[in-house]
Amino acid sequence: MASEKISSSSKPIAMLKVLNPFHIWALGVGIVLVGEFMGWNFTVGKGGAYASLIACWVIGLLYTCVAMIDSEVTSTVAAAGGQYTQAKHIIGPLMAFNVGLYLVMAYTMLCAADALVVGDLMKSGAEVMGYTSLDTKPFVVLTVVFLAWLNYRGVFATLTLNLVITFLAFMSLVVLFFSVDPLHQGVVLQHEGLLTDLPYGWIGVVASLQFGMWYYLGIEGTCQAAEEVRSAGRSIPLGTMGGMMTLLVAATITWFVAAGLMPWQYLGQAVTPMYDAATLLGSSQLQLMLFVATAFAAIASANGCINDASRAWFSLGRDRYMPVFFGAIHPKYRTPYRSVLFLVPIAISFAFTGLLDQVITFSILSGLLSYTFMTFNMIKFRKMWPLGSIHRGYIHPFHPIPAITLLTLCCATYFATFLGYGASLLSIMAFYILASIWFVLRRYKYVKRADQFTMPWPRPKGY
Amino acid sequence: MNKNYTPPNQGMFGQIFDTILVLVLVYSSLMLPLLFKAAAKAEDAAAAAATAVKATWESLGQNAVQQAQWIKLGYDPDKAASLINSRFDYTIDPVMLIITIVVVGGYFWFMLKVSDKEYREVIREKFDNK
Numbered sequence: 066m067a068s069e070k071i072s073s074s075s076k077p078i079a080m081l082k083v084l085n086p087f088h089i090w091a092l093g094v095g096i097v098l099v100g101e102f103m104g105w106n107f108t109v110g111k112g113g114a115y116a117s118l119i120a121c122w123v124i125g126l127l128y129t130c131v132a133m134i135d136s137e138v139t140s141t142v143a144a145a146g147g148q149y150t151q152a153k154h155i156i157g158p159l160m161a162f163n164v165g166l167y168l169v170m171a172y173t174m175l176c177a178a179d180a181l182v183v184g185d186l187m188k189s190g191a192e193v194m195g196y197t198s199l200d201t202k203p204f205v206v207l208t209v210v211f212l213a214w215l216n217y218r219g220v221f222a223t224l225t226l227n228l229v230i231t232f233l234a235f236m237s238l239v240v241l242f243f244s245v246d247p248l249h250q251g252v253v254l255q256h257e258g259l260l261t262d263l264p265y266g267w268i269g270v271v272a273s274l275q276f277g278m279w280y281y282l283g284i285e286g287t288c289q290a291a292e293e294v295r296s297a298g299r300s301i302p303l304g305t306m307g308g309m310m311t312l313l314v315a316a317t318i319t320w321f322v323a324a325g326l327m328p329w330q331y332l333g334q335a336v337t338p339m340y341d342a343a344t345l346l347g348s349s350q351l352q353l354m355l356f357v358a359t360a361f362a363a364i365a366s367a368n369g370c371i372n373d374a375s376r377a378w379f380s381l382g383r384d385r386y387m388p389v390f391f392g393a394i395h396p397k398y399r400t401p402y403r404s405v406l407f408l409v410p411i412a413i414s415f416a417f418t419g420l421l422d423q424v425i426t427f428s429i430l431s432g433l434l435s436y437t438f439m440t441f442n443m444i445k446f447r448k449m450w451p452l453g454s455i456h457r458g459y460i461h462p463f464h465p466i467p468a469i470t471l472l473t474l475c476c477a478t479y480f481a482t483f484l485g486y487g488a489s490l491l492s493i494m495a496f497y498i499l500a501s502i503w504f505v506l507r508r509y510k511y512v513k514r515a516d517q518f519t520m521p522w523p524r525p526k527g528y
Numbered sequence: 529m530n531k532n533y534t535p536p537n538q539g540m541f542g543q544i545f546d547t548i549l550v551l552v553l554v555y556s557s558l559m560l561p562l563l564f565k566a567a568a569k570a571e572d573a574a575a576a577a578a579t580a581v582k583a584t585w586e587s588l589g590q591n592a593v594q595q596a597q598w599i600k601l602g603y604d605p606d607k608a609a610s611l612i613n614s615r616f617d618y619t620i621d622p623v624m625l626i627i628t629i630v631v632v633g634g635y636f637w638f639m640l641k642v643s644d645k646e647y648r649e650v651i652r653e654k655f656d657n658k
Contacts, residue, residue, distance in 0.1 A: 111616060157643030158650065170554065258593025268618050328594045330612045331601060345600055385535065387550070388543030411551070415558075423558050441640065483628050485616050488561040494631050496557035500550065501635075505642060508546065511535045515653035528651045 081399045083221045084294040089287045089304020091228035094311050096172075096283035096369035098234050099179055099362040101312075101319045102339045102355075104425065107276035110333025111485065112269030114260050114324040119270050120277030121316045123474065125309075128281040130471035131436055132309045133461040134443045136302035139288035140458025142520060143297035147288035147373075148435060148442075149380050153517050155446050156438070158386070161517075162504045163497060164438055165381040168289075171431035172374035173408055174424045175283060177415035179367035180205040184416075185336060186360055205416045212368045213409045216375060219398050220293050227368050230361040235315060237358035241343065242318045244351055245325065253346070254325030261329060274474075274481035278429050280316040283366070284308050285435070289373040298458020371412070375404040385511045386504070426482075426489045433478055434497065440472040449525035532653050583609040 108117035135148070144150040149168060153161035184201030191199035215223045245253040263269055287305045294300040319339065323332055326342050335341055343355035379401030382391030395402040415424055447464055461467060482490050538546075583605040585595045590612070598608050 156640070157645075157647030159646055160639055160643040163639060255593045255597070258591055259597065265616065265618060269616075272616065272618060326597065327601070328590070328597055330608075330614075331598070331603070334611055334614070341601070345597070385538075388538065388546055390540075390543050418558065420558060423561060427558060437636065441636075479628075479632055483625065484618050484620075487624055487628060490628060491631060492557045492560040494635060495560075496553050498631075498635055498638075499553055501639065501642075503549070503553075509646065511538055513535055514533050514650045515657070517650045518654045524655045525651065528648060 081220065082293055082295050084224060084290055084300065086300040086303040086307070087228055088221075088224040089290060089294060089300050090307050090311070091224055091231050091365075092290055092369050092372065093284045093287040093305055093308035094235070095224075095227035095231040095365035096175070096286050096373070097281055097308075097312055097366070098231055098315065099182065099359075099366035100279040100282060101238060101315045102234075102359045102362045103182055103335075103337050104178075104276065104279035105316065105319065106323065106332050106335055106338045107279070108273040108333075109324075109329050111265075111276060111481075112271075112273035113262075113264045114320075114329045114332070116263055116265075116270040116273040117277070117324070118320050120273040121280050121320055124274060124277035124280060124478075125313050125316065127278075127436065127471060127474040127478070128284055128312075129309055130467040130474070131285050131439060132305045133467045134439050134471065135285050135288050136305050136459050137457060137461045138439075138442065138446055139291050139301045140298040141455065143291040143294075143301075143458070144519070147291060147377070148285065148439065149377055151442055151446075152438065153384070154520055154522075155442050155449065158509060158512060158517055159501060159504060160438065161384075162381070162386045162508070163501060164435060165377050165386060166497065166500060167431040167435040167438075168377035169374050169381070169408075171428045171435065172283070172286065172370040172377070173412050174415055174428035174431070176209065176367045176370035176374065176408075176412045178421060178424050178428065179363040179370065180208045180412065180416045181421055182337075182363040183208045183360055183367075186340070186356065186363070189337065189340070190356055202417070206413055208364065208367060209371075209409055209412050209416070212364070212371050213405055215368065216371045216405045217395070217398065217400060217402050219400060220290070220372065223368060223372055224290075227365045231365045234358045234362040234365065235311065237354050238315055238318050238339070240354065241322055241339065241351065244346060244348070245322055247321065254322070256325045259326075259328055260324060264329070268484070271477060272481050272484040274478045275429065275484075275486065277481075278432060278478065279425075281309070281312050282429060282432050283369065283373075284312065285432075286369060286373040289376045302459040367412075371405065371408065374408050375401050378404040378408060384517065385513065386508060389511075423489065426486055427493055430482065430490060430493045433475060433482070436471060437475045440468045440475070443468040449527060450522060451526070455522050532657050533649075582606070588612045 105121075106117070108120045112120070138151050139147060142151050142154055147168065149161055149165040152164040181201075184204040187204045188199045188201050215226065247254065250256060265272065284305065287301060287308065291297050291301060323338050323342050326345050327335070327338070332338055337359055340352070340355045340359050343351040378387065378391055381387040382389055382404065384392070391404045391407060393403050394400065418424070444465060452460065479490070585605050588605060588609060590598065
């Protein structure tokens with residue numbers, strides 16, 4: 066239970082349980098959908114158009130495993146912090162600390178990238194209207210500050226906004242799909258002339274798995290809201306699996322349209338490929354629609370990221386893994402307001418570094434480390450509390466096949482990252498290794514041992 | 529029955545110090561790869577300057593459909609050449625690959641070992657010291 070003793074009073078304050086499965090869908094898809102508007106196309110750059118399609122489906126399988134595993138564990142460990150809280154109850158404090166950091170870093174960096182996209186998009190729009198030197202920085206700041214204010218005021222309004230703008234952004238992809246006369250090749254779409262053999266061979270297919278994660282990165286964020294949904298056992302699996310199906314459809318549509326309109330060498334490096342696709346069709350209405358939809362997708366993603374990063378940071382503070390100051394809930398709005406406010410300048414400063422590819426790679430790798438953790442977590446969870454020993458809101462089928470599949474695909478994606486981004490991989494690993502050593506030597510002494518296990522479960526088997 | 533561990537309280541200065549330390553680590557790891565990239569970019573620029581020739585759609589290997597789409601996107605052969613000729617190098621350095629495997633594998637091994645030790649303390653306090 067999310068409760069916290071405010072210094073001046075001993076009355077426990079809990080977060081409000083106001084969300085339904087549609088909000089969960091909006092949280093998950095809202096964070097991810099921006100990946101269909103930009104970023105996914107770097108898979109094309111790493112391996113060609115066909116490699117991108119293969120990556121879309123292979124990484125789709127990785128995320129289906131993530132969604133299955135997450136739905137079972139989250140519907141059983143229904144508490145703020147999501148995978149962090151799971152790690153605390155199943156693996157141990159050091160793993161939990163690292164998982165908390167993965168979540169904070171993945172979402173804060175993604176939020177920074179989203180704000181950068183909003184800024185760049187405004188610049189593109191201004192150029193179309195004849196203003197060539199628009200400064201993007203005020204738009205970056207405005208986006209983050211406005212969304213942080215929404216998050217500060219309450220989760221219901223935050224995720225209701227996400228529900229509306231995410232749905233509109235998704236529908237714009239559907240409209241774009243039907244605008245290109247998809248059943249008649251050669252009329253608008255030119256797959257026959259544009260699709261080539263694999264330019265790097267099969268190693269390019271493996272390499273493209275790295276950015277294939279952009280098609281779905283963040284869907285697991287649904288479980289961050291576990292403490293604020295009315296029925297975690299129903300809402301989390303419904304919202305998460307529904308979100309995965311939406312994303313698989315959106316990713317396939319996105320690839321089909323873009324690969325049929327642009328040469329792969331252009332597509333592989335484009336900043337806003339779907340907006341470019343609309344521009345190529347020569348319709349100003351479609352161009353305007355994709356401009357608005359790209360902005361909506363980036364705002365929805367940044368919004369969800371602030372929501373999730375602040376809850377993960379709040380959980381770390383509440384458990385004293387990070388300074389306890391951050392573990393406070395607002396007495397009126399019932400939100401982790403100090404964590405929300407703390408992450409605002411951090412997200413803005415990441416955006417202002419201008420290191421978009423570094424920021425994205427940090428986000429992707431933090432997500433990948435988190436998925437690797439899920440495999441150990443699931444195996445241990447079933448071993449320590451076998452089926453029937455505790456109440457589970459949802460039981461995923463075919464265990465342990467999803468966990469083994471997930472681990473195999475994670476290893477392939479590490480190798481994909483090594484191909485082209487090896488230095489970034491080692492540098493980010495160095496961060497997590499140093500942070501772990503710091504936790505063991507300094508932070509762990511502030512942690513109350515018995516308080517790390519709060520679920521009403523029997524003693525785990527083997528302990 | 530053993531007494532539960534009581535952690536010390538951390539003062540405000542300590543909390544600020546710990547927060548800043550984590551931020552410094554994050555920014556350092558963001559900036560570090562730039563050192564490698566700066567060197568690589570300088571080499572690429574030198575190589576590109578050495579091999580620069582006048583590009584045509586044919587020399588760039590673009591068929592009629594591809595050419596038409598490039599033109600619609602506002603590109604001529606010279607402008608498109610930098611995108612078309614920019615390619616990843618997937619040559620695998622076995623030493624770097626082994627180092628990467630050891631680092632990632634070692635990180636998870638260390639994490640699971642230490643976490644297990646800490647988790648046993650948690651369970652002991654939770655279930656034995658009621």
